[in-house]
Amino acid sequence: MSNNTLTIANRIIYQLIRDRRTMVLLIAVPLVIASIVGVSIPDKQTLDYIAPAVLAVLILFFGFLLTGISFLRERSQGTLERLMASPVSKLDIVGGYLLGFLLFAVLQTMILFFYLIYVLKISFHGELWQIIVFEIIIGILAVCLGIFISVFARNEFQMVQFIPIIIVPQMFLCGLLWPVEQMPDYLQWIARFLPLTYGVDGIRALMLQGQNLLDIGKEIGVLAGYTVGLMILASLTLRRGAAS
Amino acid sequence: MPSGISFGLLGPNGAGKTTLIRLLVGLLKPKSGSVRILGQTPSRKTAPLIGYMPQLHSLYTELSVIQNVNFFARVYQMNDKRQRNERVEEVIRLVDLWQRRKDSVLKLSGGMRQRVSLACAIVHNPPLLFLDEPTVGLDPELRVTFWEHFATLTKQGITLIVSSHTMDDAAHCDRLAFMRDGKLIAHGTPNELREATGKPDATLEDAFLHFIHRELKENVQ
Numbered sequence: 001m002s003n004n005t006l007t008i009a010n011r012i013i014y015q016l017i018r019d020r021r022t023m024v025l026l027i028a029v030p031l032v033i034a035s036i037v038g039v040s041i042p043d044k045q046t047l048d049y050i051a052p053a054v055l056a057v058l059i060l061f062f063g064f065l066l067t068g069i070s071f072l073r074e075r076s077q078g079t080l081e082r083l084m085a086s087p088v089s090k091l092d093i094v095g096g097y098l099l100g101f102l103l104f105a106v107l108q109t110m111i112l113f114f115y116l117i118y119v120l121k122i123s124f125h126g127e128l129w130q131i132i133v134f135e136i137i138i139g140i141l142a143v144c145l146g147i148f149i150s151v152f153a154r155n156e157f158q159m160v161q162f163i164p165i166i167i168v169p170q171m172f173l174c175g176l177l178w179p180v181e182q183m184p185d186y187l188q189w190i191a192r193f194l195p196l197t198y199g200v201d202g203i204r205a206l207m208l209q210g211q212n213l214l215d216i217g218k219e220i221g222v223l224a225g226y227t228v229g230l231m232i233l234a235s236l237t238l239r240r241g242a243a244s
Numbered sequence: 245m246p247s248g249i250s251f252g253l254l255g256p257n258g259a260g261k262t263t264l265i266r267l268l269v270g271l272l273k274p275k276s277g278s279v280r281i282l283g284q285t286p287s288r289k290t291a292p293l294i295g296y297m298p299q300l301h302s303l304y305t306e307l308s309v310i311q312n313v314n315f316f317a318r319v320y321q322m323n324d325k326r327q328r329n330e331r332v333e334e335v336i337r338l339v340d341l342w343q344r345r346k347d348s349v350l351k352l353s354g355g356m357r358q359r360v361s362l363a364c365a366i367v368h369n370p371p372l373l374f375l376d377e378p379t380v381g382l383d384p385e386l387r388v389t390f391w392e393h394f395a396t397l398t399k400q401g402i403t404l405i406v407s408s409h410t411m412d413d414a415a416h417c418d419r420l421a422f423m424r425d426g427k428l429i430a431h432g433t434p435n436e437l438r439e440a441t442g443k444p445d446a447t448l449e450d451a452f453l454h455f456i457h458r459e460l461k462e463n464v465q
Contacts, residue, residue: 007318008319011304078302081271085270085296
């Protein structure tokens with residue numbers, strides 16, 4: 001890992017920490033959502049089914065939103081232009097973003113996880129470290145998605161508009177609320193193309209069915225495939241000599 | 245071009261000054277022809293030798309003055325912590341913001357942000373510095389201060405390439421190039437350009453208009 005990657009990761013961490021309100025929201029919002037889920041679903045079995053999926057959905061949501069907006073600002077305020085004229089490579093930039101945001105992703109996952117297990121008393125048959133590893137995989141995907149999508153937004157409003165386009169359909173079709181297998185055929189077919197479906201399947205397998213990371217190799221493989229694709233797309237948008 | 249001078253790129257908005265600077269720092273690739281800088285094609289290898297102050301302030305507004313300057317020092321591979329800290333302090337003092345070093349950029353006025361932006365561009369001691377409209381939006385007093393900063397830099401042997409559309413800035417430059425519609429229409433020292441008009445008391449403004457008229461006439465013929 002290059003020094004530059006660490007420099008950029010370090011800066012992202014400082015940027016988020018100095019923005020106190022965002023930090024509080026980052027921790028509070030997932031707990032509020034988890035609480036609403038916990039209170040609104042009285043049936044223990046249904047709750048056990050839905051709560052783990054919330055972990056996967058939130059990491060995608062926050063990873064996408066935070067990276068998207070940070071990267072958008074990097075473009076619109078002109079700092080990306082400065083970075084592109086400097087000796088850092090685009091790999092350093094993408095790597096720095098990944099490293100910086102994953103720290104917050106892990107933090108958020110752990111807080112939410114303990115809340116689900118100890119406050120909402122979700123059934124759990126698995127290992128915490130495996131869940132963190134899987135959440136990091138979803139987090140990497142989210143960061144690459146955010147960087148890529150930020151190319152299409154000119155301001156923060158537009159970036160937020162991408163949530164109903166990119167994230168919300170995945171939330172409804174990933175099996176968060178209703179099993180994918182019971183959806184109409186054409187929706188199942190669409191769901192099979194959405195990365196979050198694999199995220200939710202994977203995390204349920206880890207938390208409810210007591211499976212380990214090796215058992216969900218297919219899910220990890222699909223997520224990794226999407227991540228590599230998005231990473232290539234994201235770095236193409238960062239081409240030196242094409243900054244506009 | 246000799247080193248240690250200030251070279252002004254003058255021209256109206258849309259003349260291609262920013263595009264030329266972006267070509268030179270390697271942010272754009274030429275559609276035709278080639279760009280050479282310090283004898284090389286602009287690339288990541290030439291990047292450490294170049295300082296670039298873009299038109300926008302281009303700073304991380306959430307971060308403090310010192311965090312911004314320190315970040316760009318690290319980006320430009322100043323890895324020795326002690327040396328880096330010394331240099332960061334030196335450039336922040338140069339732009340007269342040491343008292344405000346811990347304030348976030350968000351709290352600073354436009355002129356102060358411009359100064360932080362300059363500090364970030366020179367922190368790695370580049371021999372060649374590109375400044376894209378550095379005095380835009382500054383009040384007359386600050387404009388003078390900025391030119392004093394620039395004079396300090398050229399005395400240290402740094403070459404400045406400054407774009408501007410005001411003749412006020414032009415008068416401070418050692419050499420000038422007039423641009424219009426993406427073309428270089430004249431270049432030389434301010435005196436040479438003034439003398440070219442043939443009038444003894446011509447201002448730089450007169451000189452610029454003189455060259456534009458000449459260009460238009462040639463185009464008609």
